[in-house]
Amino acid sequence: xxxxxxxxGAAKRIRVTGTGKLVAEHTNNQHKFEHKSSSRKRRVEGAxxxxxxxxxxxxxxxxx
Numbered sequence: 001x002x003x004x005x006x007x008x009g010a011a012k013r014i015r016v017t018g019t020g021k022l023v024a025e026h027t028n029n030q031h032k033f034e035h036k037s038s039s040r041k042r043r044v045e046g047a048x049x050x051x052x053x054x055x056x057x058x059x060x061x062x063x064x
Contacts, residue, residue, distance in 0.1 A: 007061035014050065014058055022050040022058050 014024045026044035033041060050058060 004063050006063045010058060010061040014062065016062070016064065022055050022062075023047045024050055 014022050017023055025047050028036070029041070029044040
């Protein structure tokens with residue numbers, strides 16, 4: 001049986017923390033900031049933990 005390959009698109013966007021959580025950058029934080037509120041911009045800065053509902057599917061893409 002062939003080896004399972006890592007989904008490279010997912011690997012570039014999602015990382016696994018030391019405790020096993022999946023973390024990704026928030027969406028809507030790349031451009032067009034002039035029409036977004038300051039509170040919205042602060043909320044989406046940095047990385048956030050993925051939803052528990054999405055985690056199993058993303059783990060499979062990462063080959064874990």
